[in-house]
Amino acid sequence: MKNFVIRLWFLADLMLIGFAAPAISAEPKLNMTQGVTEISGRVYELHMLIFYICCAIAVVVFGAIFFSIVRHRKSRGAVAASFHESTKIEILWTLIPIVILILMAIPATKTLIAMEDTSQSDLTVQITGSQWKWHYRYFDQDVAFFSLLTTSQQQIQGVDEKGEHYLLEVDQPLVLPAHRKVRFLLTSDDVIHSWWVPDFAVKKDAIPGFINEAWTRVDKPGIYRGQCAELCGRAHGFMPVVVQVLEPEAFDTWLTDKKNALAEEAASAQSALSQTLSLEALMRQGEAVYLDRCAVCHQPTGVGIPGAFPAIKGSPVATGALELHLDTVLNGRAGTAMQAFANQLTEQEIAAVVTYQRNAWGNNTNDAVQAADVNAYKQRLEAVKEGQ
Structure with missing residues (x-):
């Protein structure tokens, strides 16, 4: 029996340590951050209030359980009660949680309303x-x-x-x-x-x-x-x-x-429309753009990820008609993760990355796409849309 009681106290100590650790620890990783705004402070205070309420409930409930186990154990001659129900107890254990929930809901509702109030912004x-x-x-x-x-x-x-x-x-x-x-x-x-x-x-x-x-x-x-x-x-x-x-x-x-x-x-993007860069210069710029914008899907080696993202190395898009390649980069592909980069990159950046894709990894088309080529293609697309 002595060992049984020791185990119960050991379990109780572990539970109290587990409940108290986030509250007393100086390590922010063990608790919600307090933040740097009024709202984040209110959220933190709400979090701690509900945490303490839960701790108090746990102490009362598990305390009653452990007390009952020890006080009314068989070795002390405890005999189970013969009643089957108690209306007063049922009403009590229904009303108490309702009151607790209401007390928790009041500050929670006020905080949520404040979080959603976007009026009078600067x-x-x-x-x-x-x-x-x-x-x-x-x-x-x-x-x-x-x-x-x-x-x-x-x-x-x-x-x-x-x-x-x-x-x-x-x-x-x-x-x-x-x-x-x-x-x-x-x-x-x-x-x-x-x-x-x-x-x-x-x-x-x-x-x-x-x-x-x-x-x-x-x-x-x-x-x-x-x-x-x-x-x-x-x-x-x-x-x-x-x-x-x-x-x-x-x-x-x-x-x-x-x-x-x-x-x-x-202004620089506009002036680039009248510039003609060498293939080497386009490849240098295109590689930088590719590593920043394309490599996460198509990989730095251009081999893609089978079943998820197609390879650019040896692909029909990168080695085929230039207009198809430009259209893919500018407008993306519906139903896939391929985005439209027309509004994300300048004409010069698009020209460079398309040039890089058409000449890297053994594609070797020797195409040197200029910013003016990209701009001309975009104007043709706009003319087609206006005609429709």
């Missing part, structure tokens, strides 16, 4: 998910850009040592102002994605054909990281979110500089 950003990148557009600011993973293929393949922010680093983070309410409008170009930044307590699905809303107000400048939280395809793990929060004055400066940089990029 800035609106449209977030569009596509396999596998994010596109950000600032309303009324003429600023829009894609945010791409920058972790190298060498790290992903295990050749190089993984960096501090492995798979959580991008070329262009979303930049937001501190102390201002920012509304997010979320949608998708292809499949369901989910934009998630734990420090903001923002996790909202991006669904094709629908627009979901969320918001945040960050009072602490810094860099915050998240990722797509929806299983959106093979490269789901390569779709990070990075948000840089600046003081309002610094944000305004960044916004002006970004507008100027985008205007310069547009």
Whole structure:
């Protein structure tokens, strides 16, 4: 009997340690992050309140169970009661959980209502998910850009040592102002994605054909990281979110500089239409574009993934008619993961990557596609659409 009691106390100690560990541990991995926004703080407090309620319920329930086992054991001559039901007890154990649920629902409802209140925002950003990148557009600011993973293929393949922010680093983070309410409008170009930044307590699905809303107000400048939280395809793990929060004055400066940089990029893309590059120059630029945009599906060696993504090496698209190749890159392929890159890449970048695909891995077509060729093809497509 002594051993039996010792085992019961041992199990009780393990349960209490398990319940208390997340609350007392200094390691953030063992508990929900408190975040850096008012909403994230409220979510954390709600989480802890319900956690403590659950702990109290567990102590009462398991305490009653262990007490009954020890106090009314057979060796002490305990005899089972002869009654079969008790209306008072049944009413009591029905009313108590209802009251507890109501007490939990009140703060939960208030927090949920606050999380959905996107009114009176100072800035609106449209977030569009596509396999596998994010596109950000600032309303009324003429600023829009894609945010791409920058972790190298060498790290992903295990050749190089993984960096501090492995798979959580991008070329262009979303930049937001501190102390201002920012509304997010979320949608998708292809499949369901989910934009998630734990420090903001923002996790909202991006669904094709629908627009979901969320918001945040960050009072602490810094860099915050998240990722797509929806299983959106093979490269789901390569779709990070990075948000840089600046003081309002610094944000305004960044916004002006970004507008100027985008205007310069547009002017450069326009001037590229009159340039003629050598095959070697196109191949160098095309390889860089390919590794950034195409290699995740078609692989750096161009062999693709059998059954999922077709090979470019020796493919009829890359070795056949140039117009078919341009159409595939520009407009994508319906019903597949092949995206339309017409609005993602400049004419010069498309010309370079098509040239690279048509000459790499032994394809050797010797075609040197120029930006003017891509622009001419796009104009022909627009003329056909207008004619229809």
